[in-house]
Amino acid sequence: MWGTTAAAVRRLCAAGDVRSALAMLARGTKAGDAVLDVTACTALVNGCCKSGDVAEARRVFDEMPLLGLAPNEVTYTALMHGYFTNGQREEGFSLFEEMRRGGVEPNLYTYNCLIGEWCRTGEFERARSLFDEMPVRGIVRNVVSYNTFIAGLCRHGKLWDAAKLLDMMRMEGTRPSIITFNLLVDGYGKAGKMSNALHFFNQMKAAGFQPSAVTYNMLIAGFCRARDMIRANRALSDMKERGLEPTKVTYTILIDSFARENHMDKAFEILEGMEKAGLEVDARTYGVLVRALCMEGNMKDARKLFQSMGEKGVEASSVIYDMMIYGYGREGSSYKALKLIMEMRQKGLVPNSASYGLTIRVLCKDDKCQEAEALLDDMVRAGLQTMVQALESDSIRDKGLEIDSVHDKGLEVKSAPDPTGHSGTR
Incomplete structure (x- = not known):
């Protein structure tokens, strides 16, 4: 029946079954009885992009004229968004030019997509040019247009410009959303400007919005960055009074902050509260605590916490292993560090070059050059092309380690990264 294929394709795409929709299109095209419309093809293009197969989306797009169909502004925008999401900026902007040359007028969503990129x-400046072009072409900017622009400005630290856009938004009669205020609270909080963050937090409430758990998490994170734990706790109390339960993110923010300030008793107290609340404590949260304990040289408690992770079924990440290795290396426990490296390799994890370098250096100091050379060989097998600072240290040369044999295998000697600069736990 006429239109059956189009309806079926749209239905499959709506259900997320893009593969079946493509197979149906292929069968229909081969049999010569494919009956599609622009909406069905657009659904296919959009579905392929969402699944990450932008090349397939382009193939469907290019086949449309062969089926007697012309892509419309929705089709173009779907593919354009797919290109941008996939990191193919040049193709995305080229498609926009192709769209204009073809006489297809961009719509609100096209502009929002381009402004976002x-x-x-x-x-x-390019974003503003398009933003200003919208009303000239008769397109009314919506809250998403403003939020997209504000989000970009906040992300790049242009907070004054972001705040001015909120004023402009109100003047045009576009009502801000809770997302608008969250963006500004978060932006100012990350910049350490908590008086401004509180200003927009209060504006949010004055506009009739109830702050969400996400809002409070942003506010608490801002106070923690400013090292103002009194106000962070006050925000937490306010959150609870409003009937909002702290989330895993809330607890992790506080644990991280107290741990970085070396208030480990308080950090563990919050961890206990998190567990009592029935929230899952994941590797990221444990990593925050392991890092702090290793940095202060408390390897006994770090080891206990590390072991408790396994007992609770939480797999330690490579970041946590690297921090433990760093801690043992700093205290000169070469075999403990080596044991963890071996454990990592058995699990299919690869230590970072700093972990290898520090362990090699400590092994050499302990006259364990055979083990150190074995680690160098393991680095080569692991495919690491960057050596660590330990290879250039006097301790290796003094102990007679055969670095030349490592060079022959193509390993490049460079400075080690700072193990403490590992950002994975945040």
Whole structure:
């Protein structure tokens, strides 16, 4: 029946079954009885992009004229968004030019998509040009248009410009959303400007919005960055009074902050509260505590916590292993560090070059050059092309380690990264 294929394709795409929709299109095209419309093809293009197969989306797009169909502004925008999401900026902007040459007028969503991409890379003059072009072409900017621009400005630290856009938004009669205020609270909080963050937090409430758990998490994180734990706790109390339960993110923010301030008793107290609340404590949260204990040289408690992770069924990440190795290396426990490296390799994890380098250096100091050379060989097998600072240290040369044999295997000697600079636990 006429239109059956189109309806079926749309239905499959709506259900997320893009593969079946493509197979149906292929069968229909081969049999010569494929009956599609622009909406069905657009659904296919969008579905392929969402699944990450932008090349297939382009193939469907290019086949449309062969089926007697012309892509419309929705089709173009779907593919454009797919290109941008996939990191193919040049193809995305080229498609926009192709769209204009073909006489297809961009719609609101096209502009929002383009503005978002320019903002993502901090090219705000280009974003503003499109933003200002919208009303000239008769397109009314919506809350998403403003939020997209504000998000980009906040991400790049242009907070004054972001706040001015909120004023402009109100003047045009576009009502801000809770997302608008959250963006500004978060932006100012990350910049350490908590008086401004509180200003927009209060504006949010004055506008009739109830702050969400996400809002409070942003506010608490801002106070923690400013090392104002009194106000962070006050925000937490306010959150609870409003009937909002702290989330895993809330607890992790506080644990991280107290741990970085070396208030480990308080950090563990919050961890206990998190467990009592029935929230899952994941590797990221444990990593925050392990890092703090290792940095202060408390390897006894770090080891206990590390072991408790396994007992609770939480797999330690490579970041946590690297921090433990760093801690043992700092205290000179070469065999403990080596044992963890071996454990990592058995699990299919690869230590970072700093972990290898520090362990090698400590092994050499302990006259365990055979083990150190074995680690160098393991680095080569692991495919690491960057050596650590330990290879250039006097301790290796003095102990007679055969570095030349490592060079022969193509390993490049460079400076080690700072183990403490590992950002994975945040």
